[in-house]
Amino acid sequence: MDLPKSHLMKDIHILSLAFLLIFLAYGAAQNLQSTLNTEQDLGTTSLGILYLSFTIFSVFASLVVRNLGSKNSLIIGTTGYLLYLAANLKPNWYTLVPSSLFLGFCASIIWVGQGTYLTSTARSHAKDNDLLEGAVIGDFNGEFWAVYALHQFIGSLISFALLSGGKEGSTNGGTLLFVVFLCVVAFGAILMCFLRKGIENSKREYEHSGSGASEHSSLKSLCRSLTSALSDVKMLLIIPLMAYSGLQKAFVWAEFTKYVVTPVIGVSGVGSSMAAYGAFDGICSLAAGRLTSGLRSITAIVSFGAFVQAVVLILLLLDFSITSGLLGTLYVHFLAALLGIGDGVLMTQLNALLGLLFKHDTEGAFAQLNIWQSATIAIMFFLSPHVSFEAMVVIMLAFLCFSFCSFLWLALKVVKTSLSSTSE
Known part of the structure; x- marks a missing residue:
């Protein structure tokens, strides 16, 4: 049975708000790991373990989401974030490492569930209201990623408010912060329960229950899905851009704040620069989503985002900087804003592109996105202490050029015929 338009729109509002609540808490906790848990690099090591776990479990995430359904996957996924924040109330190797491993699993299914749920809802909304599918997918992704991007801004403000009043060496502020985050x-987890069951997933679950498919056949289906994805020219050409989207996120967290923000405006400037990053990320996500209507618009928007990120990397590589005063502070925030614009473009357009190109295996497509993003984030966390900042910027710029060329090849040569029926 088709759901009314208002119900479908309400589901996207609920999904966006739930993710904002969950990730404003987790994002702020992640930003504080290297500051609060410095003994034997516990904080950064736990994050590396988390994203390595995320990468491994993302291989199986599509199978889990197919069997649980997207809504149940979203609800179960929230438990990992609750456990991780609870572990930060008493951080040590015996609490943070196991919770990081479990969060890697939960993150893999919550993100595959999110992509699947949003895309199926957008498709149903487009069908019910006789709208262009690409435009609706872009619009829904724009709203979701715009709201989600606010987590950096709001989480930073909450952290600053609760930690700034604490005395030197006191853990009371941190304890209160993590209790509030819990x-x-x-x-956010309670809000997930008010989501309606994914429409396309409900049909698929009914078909599977009637066929009596065995667990063995499900594993065979997973292997077939992974091998077909890696043999699909469209997926192979998108993978470099997926990997770069994860690399640029980790670059902001691990490199930009340490080597660009802190030397100019100090540790206290990290919160405000990340707030600027999150604010422009959200604004750009909303604008990019509104402008998305198909492959041509996606190509144009991604081209703009790649250009913006290239400008930032070139400025950093040329060591063009203002070292002090108000101009220095404004310059750093300007760079953070440009990086936020780039992230907003990549996240909205990658999700919209996957929703358009992989209609028959949506879970598998979003699992690939998680695999490549989390893998590059984990690599960045583990390699960051051993690679100079200048070398990292060169790697970023080279990877951006390669991934953008791969994406253009996809847009110009491969997808043209497959999307001819929906071209603008």
């Missing part, structure tokens, strides 16, 4: 994530 409550926020719990509320």
Whole structure:
């Protein structure tokens, strides 16, 4: 049975708000790991383990989401974030490492569930209202990623408010912060329960229950899905851009704040620069989503985002900087804003592109996105202490050029015929 338009729109509002609540807490906790848990590099090591776990479990995430359904996957996925924040109340190797491993699993299914749920809802909304599917997918992704991007801004403000009043060496501020974050994530988990079951997933689950498919056949289906994805020319050409999208996120967290922000405006400037990053990420996500209507618009928007990120990397590589005063502070925030614009473009357009190109294996496509993003994030965390900042910028710029050329080849040569029926 078709759901009314208002119900479908309400589901996207609920999904966006739930992710905002969950990730404003988790994002702020992640930003504080290298500051609060410095003994034997516990904080950064746990993050590396988390994203390595995320990468491994993402291989199986599509199978889990197919069997659980996207809504159940979203609800179960929130438990990992609750456990991780609870572990930060008493951080040590016996609490943070196991919770990081479990969060890697939960993150893999919550993100595949999110991509699958949003895309199926957008398709149903487009069909019910006789709208262009690409435009609706872009619009829904724009709203989701715009709201989600606010997590950096709001989480940073909450962290600053609760930690700034604490005394030197006191853990009371941190304890209160993580208690508040636990409550926020719990509320986000409750919101997930009000989502309607994914429409396309409901049909698929009914078909599977009638066929009596065995667990063995499900594993065979997973292997077939992974091998077909890696043998699909369209997926192979998108993978470099997926990997770069993860690399640029980790670059902001691990390199930009340490080597660009802190030397100019100090540690206290990290929060405000990340707030600027999150604010422009959100604005750009909303604008990019509104402008998305098909492959041509995606190509134009991604080209703009790649250009913006290239400008930032070239400025950093040329060591063009203002070292002090108000101009220095404004310059750093300007660079952070440009990086936020680039991230907003990549996240909205990659999700819209996958929704358009891989209609028959949506879970598998979003699992590939998770695999490549989390793998590059994990690599960045582990390699960051051993690679100079200048070398990292060169790697980023080279990878950006390669991934953008691969994407252009996809847009100009491969997808043209497959999307001819929906071309603008």
